[in-house]
Amino acid sequence: MRDFLQRFFGGDLWWSFRSSPMVIVAAITTFVMIFSSAFANIVAPYDIFDLTQFNLMDSLKPPVWMERGEVGFLLGTDDQGRDVLSTILYGSRISLLVGFFSVISAMVLGIIIGLIAGYSGGWVDAVLMRIADVQLSFPAILIALLVNGIISGLLPGEAQADLAIYVLIVAISLSFWVQYARTVRSSTMVERTKEYVQAAQVIGLPQPLILLRHILPNVMGPVLVIATIQLALAIITEATLSFLGVGVPPTSPSLGTLIRIGNDYLFSGEWWITVFPGLALVILVLAVNILGDWLRDALNPKLR
Amino acid sequence: MPLLQIRGMRVEFPSRRGSVTAVRDVNFELESGEILGIVGESGAGKSTIANAILGLLEPPGIMSRGEVLLDGECIDGLPIELMRKIRGKRIGMIFQDPLTSLNPLQTIEEQLVETIKIHLQFGESEAQKHAISMLEQVGIPDPDIRIKHYPHQFSGGMRQRVVIALSLCANPEVILADEPTTALDVSIQAQILDLMRRLVRETGVGMIIITHDMGVISEICDRVMVMYRGDVVETGPTRKILGNPDHPYTRSLISAVPRADRRMDRFPLVEYIEAAGTPHKPIDVQDHWLGKARNFGGSKNEFLVSVKDLEMRFTTVRSMFKSRRRYLKAVDRVSFDIRPGEVLGLVGESGSGKSTVARLICGIYKPYAGQVVFDGTDLTSLGSRRQINIYRRQMQMIFQDPFSSLNARMRVADIVAEPIRFHRLASSNKEVLAIVDDLLDHVGLGAAAGKKFPHEFSGGQRQRISIARALATRPRFLICDEPTSALDVSIQAQILNLLKDLQEELQLTMLFISHDLPVIRQVCDRVAVMRDGKLVEEAKTEDLFNKPQNEYTAHLLKLMPRLHSHGAK
Incomplete structure (x- = not known):
C-alpha cells in the first residue's frame, strides 16, 4: 500500500494535477459537494425530512442579505417553509447518486458494445448498431419512462418507493449508452486497422485482451468528454422523470425537482427557490467537466 | 537576370523557449528552363524554403532575414492579396500526395476550369478548351472524356499528372514540386519525372524539386543544393555533386544509398550524422x-x-x-x-x-x-x-x-x-x-x-x-x-x-x-x-x-x- 501511494504521488498523473490550479479548484469543489451531500444530516442546518423542523409560517422567505431575510435561513426558504440550503444539500444526494451511477453504467455498457461492434464488424456490428439506431430515434425520456414503467410493474408496491432510485439509474443508463457505443465504435474501427493492433495479433494476444489493453486506452478521449456532459443531462433527466411522477417521490427532493418546483415561483419574484439549486448544479457540472478534460489530457502521454 | 533569386534567407520559429532556426543563410538562383533539386533528410529545412518562397510558412514561423526576388521584383512581405495572385498564377505548386491535393468532390474539369478562370480571366468555353489541352499536354489519354471524371477514377500516377496540369494551367514562371514522386511506384515515378523534364524544356518554366531521394535528383535535376539541418552544405551541377562531392556530408549521404549494381556486406553508415546511439553489442546465442x-x-x-x-x-x-x-x-x-x-x-x-x-x-x-x-x-x-x-x-x-x-x-x-x-x-x-x-x-x-x-x-x-x-x-x-x-x-x-x-x-x-x-x-x-x-x-x-x-x-x-x-x- 505504501509502495502504491509512493508511486502514485511520484507519478505523472499527480504531477500534472498539482501543476494546474484550475484543476485543483475543480477537484476541491467536487469533493466538497460530494462530501456535504453525503453527510447532509450533519452539515445541513435543518433536517428536511423532519416535519417538526419547518413551519409554513416561514415559507417564501428571501435569502439572508435581502429585506425580510432571516439569519436562520441563509439562502431563504421554499413554499413549504423548508430551508433552501438544506434542501440543496439533501437534494444533491439523489442527484449525485443518480448522475454518477447512471453515467458510469451507461459508459460501461456503451463501451463494451461499441468495442465489440467496431472490432468484429460484419453482422455483429450491423445488429448492434441497428439496435442503437432504433433506440436513438426515441427521446431519452421516453425510453426511461418505458424502462421505468416495466420495472415498476414487476416490483411489489411497497418496494417501489425504496427502489425508485435504482430504477431511475437503470432507466437513464439504458437510454444513454447509445452515444458511447457509437463514438467508441467509430474510433475502434479506425484503431483496429493500425499496425500496433496487428502487432498484438501477431504476438498472439486473444481478442478481449487486445480490446482492453490496446484499443480501449486509445478510444477513451472522446468518451470522457461525453461522460462529463452526460452527467448534467442525467441529473436533468432524473428531475424530469421525478416531475412526471415516475421518479423519486416528491417527499425526497433532488436538485432537479427543486429547480422545477422553484420555476413556478420565478414570476412571482421568489427567484431564490430555483436559482440556488440551479447554481449548485452548474457549479457541480462545471467542476466535473474541468476534471474530465484534465483527465483526458493527463492520460494522453503525447500531451505531457 | 535570374528568374527566381533567394538572398540570405533565414527562417525562424520563435517559441517560449527561444527561437528555433529552421533555415540559415540560403542563397540560390533559378534560371528559366532549369531544374534545381533541393535534397536533404527529414528536418533539413527543404520544405520550409518552399513555404517561405510562397509566403505560406506555418505560424509562428517567420522569414526573419533575406529576400525573395521573382523576375527581379521582391515578393516577400507583400500583402496577402497580392501574394495570392502570385501563388498559382506565377508560381505553381505540386505536392507529394496526389490523393489529398485534389478535391474529391469535384470533377477534374471543375477544378481546372476554376483555376484557369481565376488566373487567366478566360471565359467558360475558352477555359474548358485550355483545360483539355493541358490534360493532353501532361499525357492523359482521351482528355475530353477523362476531364469529366472525379479524382478517385484516376490511378495514382494519372492523378499526379492532373496535379501537374493544375499547377501548369495558369502558365506560371516557376514551379515548386515538393516530393512529387515519393508516393508513387518506381515505374510511375519514371514516367512522371520524364513528363516533368519534358514540360520544363517545352515551356521554359523554372522548376525546384524538393526530395530526399538521390535517385530522383540524378534522373532529372540540372543543379543540386544539398541541405543539412537548415544549412546549405553544397550547391553545384548534378554530375559534380553526385560524382565528386566536396562536402563530407554529401559524400556520406551518397554512400548510404543502397547500391543497385553490386552486393556489399554492410551498408556504409553516414558518419557525418551522429553515431547511432550505443553501438550494437554482438549476441552470443549460446548463453544469451x-x-x-x-x-x-x-x-x-x-x-x-x-x-x-x-x-x-x-x-x-x-x-x-x-x-x-x-x-x-x-x-x-x-x-x-x-x-x-x-x-x-x-x-x-x-x-x-x-x-x-x-x-x-x-x-x-x-x-x-x-x-x-x-x-x-x-x-x-x-x-x-x-x-x-x-x-x-x-x-x-x-x-x-x-x-x-x-x-x-x-x-x-x-x-x-x-x-x-x-x-x-x-x-x-x-x-x-x-x-x-x-x-x-x-x-x-x-x-x-x-x-x-x-x-x-x-x-x-x-x-x-x-x-x-x-x-x-x-x-x-x-x-x-x-x-x-x-x-x-x-x-x-x-x-x-x-x-x-x-x-x-x-x-x-x-x-x-x-x-x-x-x-x-x-x-x-x-x-x-x-x-x-x-x-x-x-x-x-x-x-x-x-x-x-x-x-x-x-x-x-x-x-x-x-x-x-x-x-x-
Whole structure:
C-alpha cells in the first residue's frame, strides 16, 4: 500500500494535477459537494425530512442579505417553509447518486458494445448498431419512462418507493449508452486497422485482451468528454422523470425537482427557490467537466 | 537576370523557449528552363524554403532575414492579396500526395476550369478548351472524356499528372514540386519525372524539386543544393555533386544509398550524422536469453516456411446472394519456400499483394484457399488457439509505419515486455524487466528508453523498438514488411545493418518485403517478384539482378534509379 501511494504521488498523473490550479479548484469543489451531500444530516442546518423542523409560517422567505431575510435561513426558504440550503444539500444526494451511477453504467455498457461492434464488424456490428439506431430515434425520456414503467410493474408496491432510485439509474443508463457505443465504435474501427493492433495479433494476444489493453486506452478521449456532459443531462433527466411522477417521490427532493418546483415561483419574484439549486448544479457540472478534460489530457502521454 | 533569386534567407520559429532556426543563410538562383533539386533528410529545412518562397510558412514561423526576388521584383512581405495572385498564377505548386491535393468532390474539369478562370480571366468555353489541352499536354489519354471524371477514377500516377496540369494551367514562371514522386511506384515515378523534364524544356518554366531521394535528383535535376539541418552544405551541377562531392556530408549521404549494381556486406553508415546511439553489442546465442529454449529440433524439414497455392480475396461488393458478390483477388495462387536461415525478398509495386502475403503467413488474415506450412505443420489446419500460439511465438513481424505500429498509450518497456509476459517466457517480473532492458540495449537504444513513451522517439528509434518487440518472443522467423521505407537513408542504413547482424547472430529466417530493389539486393539471398497478386519470378538474388527471366522483372530493374552510374568511377 505504501509502495502504491509512493508511486502514485511520484507519478505523472499527480504531477500534472498539482501543476494546474484550475484543476485543483475543480477537484476541491467536487469533493466538497460530494462530501456535504453525503453527510447532509450533519452539515445541513435543518433536517428536511423532519416535519417538526419547518413551519409554513416561514415559507417564501428571501435569502439572508435581502429585506425580510432571516439569519436562520441563509439562502431563504421554499413554499413549504423548508430551508433552501438544506434542501440543496439533501437534494444533491439523489442527484449525485443518480448522475454518477447512471453515467458510469451507461459508459460501461456503451463501451463494451461499441468495442465489440467496431472490432468484429460484419453482422455483429450491423445488429448492434441497428439496435442503437432504433433506440436513438426515441427521446431519452421516453425510453426511461418505458424502462421505468416495466420495472415498476414487476416490483411489489411497497418496494417501489425504496427502489425508485435504482430504477431511475437503470432507466437513464439504458437510454444513454447509445452515444458511447457509437463514438467508441467509430474510433475502434479506425484503431483496429493500425499496425500496433496487428502487432498484438501477431504476438498472439486473444481478442478481449487486445480490446482492453490496446484499443480501449486509445478510444477513451472522446468518451470522457461525453461522460462529463452526460452527467448534467442525467441529473436533468432524473428531475424530469421525478416531475412526471415516475421518479423519486416528491417527499425526497433532488436538485432537479427543486429547480422545477422553484420555476413556478420565478414570476412571482421568489427567484431564490430555483436559482440556488440551479447554481449548485452548474457549479457541480462545471467542476466535473474541468476534471474530465484534465483527465483526458493527463492520460494522453503525447500531451505531457 | 535570374528568374527566381533567394538572398540570405533565414527562417525562424520563435517559441517560449527561444527561437528555433529552421533555415540559415540560403542563397540560390533559378534560371528559366532549369531544374534545381533541393535534397536533404527529414528536418533539413527543404520544405520550409518552399513555404517561405510562397509566403505560406506555418505560424509562428517567420522569414526573419533575406529576400525573395521573382523576375527581379521582391515578393516577400507583400500583402496577402497580392501574394495570392502570385501563388498559382506565377508560381505553381505540386505536392507529394496526389490523393489529398485534389478535391474529391469535384470533377477534374471543375477544378481546372476554376483555376484557369481565376488566373487567366478566360471565359467558360475558352477555359474548358485550355483545360483539355493541358490534360493532353501532361499525357492523359482521351482528355475530353477523362476531364469529366472525379479524382478517385484516376490511378495514382494519372492523378499526379492532373496535379501537374493544375499547377501548369495558369502558365506560371516557376514551379515548386515538393516530393512529387515519393508516393508513387518506381515505374510511375519514371514516367512522371520524364513528363516533368519534358514540360520544363517545352515551356521554359523554372522548376525546384524538393526530395530526399538521390535517385530522383540524378534522373532529372540540372543543379543540386544539398541541405543539412537548415544549412546549405553544397550547391553545384548534378554530375559534380553526385560524382565528386566536396562536402563530407554529401559524400556520406551518397554512400548510404543502397547500391543497385553490386552486393556489399554492410551498408556504409553516414558518419557525418551522429553515431547511432550505443553501438550494437554482438549476441552470443549460446548463453544469451534469446538463444535459450531454442529446442526447435534442428532442421528436420528442408524448408522452414512453405506457402502453397495461397489465395486471398477481399469482398468489393457485398450482397446477400453469393452470385452477386464481387471479390478482389489480392493474392492469387502464390507458392514459395524458405529454407532455415535464409532471407527471401518479396518485391512488387503497391497493390501487388506482397503485404497481404505477409499477413496471411502470420495469421492476421485467414486465407481463402491454400496452405501455410511452418516447420512441417500446416498452420491453416490448426484449430485451437493454444496450438496456433505455439507457432505464433516462433514468427514475428516488423511493420512499415513506425508511427502507428506502437501503442502510443503504453511505455516502451511494457510494449517490449508484452510478448514475454503473455507467453510466460520469464519466471518473474524482475526477470522480464531485465530481459527488456537487455533487448533495448541490443537494438542500440539503451535501457533508459524503457521508461519513455513511443512519441518521444524518432522514426528510426521507433523501428528499433519494433525490432526489440519482435525479438522478445525468441522467434525463428521474422517478417519485415517495408521496414525502412518510412525512414531517411542514413537511418535506413543503420536499421538494415542491425537487422543483418541480428539475422546472422540468431540464425533467423526472414521474409523481407520491399519495393526498393537496391535494398533487396543488399539484404536478400533469394528474391520473389509479385505482380497483381501473382508470383511472376523467383530466383537467387544475383541471378535475378544479372539475368532476369521475366519481362516484368526486367522492366522493374530497368527503372531502378542508377545513382552510381554518374561519374564516381
